[in-house]
Amino acid sequence: AQKVTQAQTEISVVEKEDVTLDCVYETRDTTYYLFWYKQPPSGELVFLIRRNSFDEQNEISGRYSWNFQKSTSSFNFTITASQVVDSAVYFCALSEAADYKLSFGAGTTVTVRA
Amino acid sequence: EAGVAQSPRYKIIEKRQSVAFWCNPISGHATLYWYQQILGQGPKLLIQFQNNGVVDDSQLPKDRFSAERLKGVDSTLKIQPAKLEDSAVYLCASSPHPGTSETQYFGPGTRLLVL
Numbered sequence: 001a002q003k004v005t006q007a008q009t010e011i012s013v014v015e016k017e018d019v020t021l022d023c024v025y026e027t028r029d030t031t032y033y034l035f036w037y038k039q040p041p042s043g044e045l046v047f048l049i050r051r052n053s054f055d056e057q058n059e060i061s062g063r064y065s066w067n068f069q070k071s072t073s074s075f076n077f078t079i080t081a082s083q084v085v086d087s088a089v090y091f092c093a094l095s096e097a098a099d100y101k102l103s104f105g106a107g108t109t110v111t112v113r114a
Numbered sequence: 115e116a117g118v119a120q121s122p123r124y125k126i127i128e129k130r131q132s133v134a135f136w137c138n139p140i141s142g143h144a145t146l147y148w149y150q151q152i153l154g155q156g157p158k159l160l161i162q163f164q165n166n167g168v169v170d171d172s173q174l175p176k177d178r179f180s181a182e183r184l185k186g187v188d189s190t191l192k193i194q195p196a197k198l199e200d201s202a203v204y205l206c207a208s209s210p211h212p213g214t215s216e217t218q219y220f221g222p223g224t225r226l227l228v229l
Contacts, residue, residue: 044222047218101159
């Protein structure tokens with residue numbers, strides 16, 4: 001069963017627009033961890049954020065912000081005032097305390113046009 | 115601090131040939147992972163090492179794939195013989211401590227094309 005669902009396959013925006021990436025997860029564990037990674041065209045997966053299941057505070061880091069809602073099993077990611085350098089594939093991932101394996105979603109391709 | 119190193123970055127081979135990929139994790143990281151990422155999909159775990167021992171290889175196609183991590187540092191992933199469906203990016207990742215949910219840090223990957 002798919003543990004992480006990223007319903008948006010591709011998103012295209014014009015520079016300076018905001019873009020929100022959806023992530024819905026499924027787990028029976030009470031302790032789990034959620035991650036976002038960025039994969040630019042170079043191919044390397046770049047770690048962006050890690051959040052544990054007991055911390056529902058939203059987080060902001062520069063132009064990036066994350067909205068974690070356990071009630072809807074969602075961990076959404078917003079890029080504010082997007083830039084061309086934000087163009088990449090973004091992956092949401094889940095790690096459960098049962099085995100700590102990372103399960104990735106299928107990814108969302110973000111294209112920011114100048 | 116140096117990141118995860120992988121080589122080669124690109125490889126093109128014909129089906130039934132053999133290929134090997136190398137990974138050097140971040141210094142001091144006990145856990146090393148190999149992932150396969152097929153175009154348009156998220157990475158899928160092939161094998162996990164803790165130091166020089168295998169923790170999980172349940173998703174590794176053992177009839178053709180093998181991996182080792184001698185001395186608990188760098189690692190090699192081999193495919194023999196390769197099939198067309200092995201065309202993918204092979205990502206190596208490492209994390210500091212075993213048995214935790216610590217962040218995994220990824221290398222640049224090796225893009226394999228099997229013709």
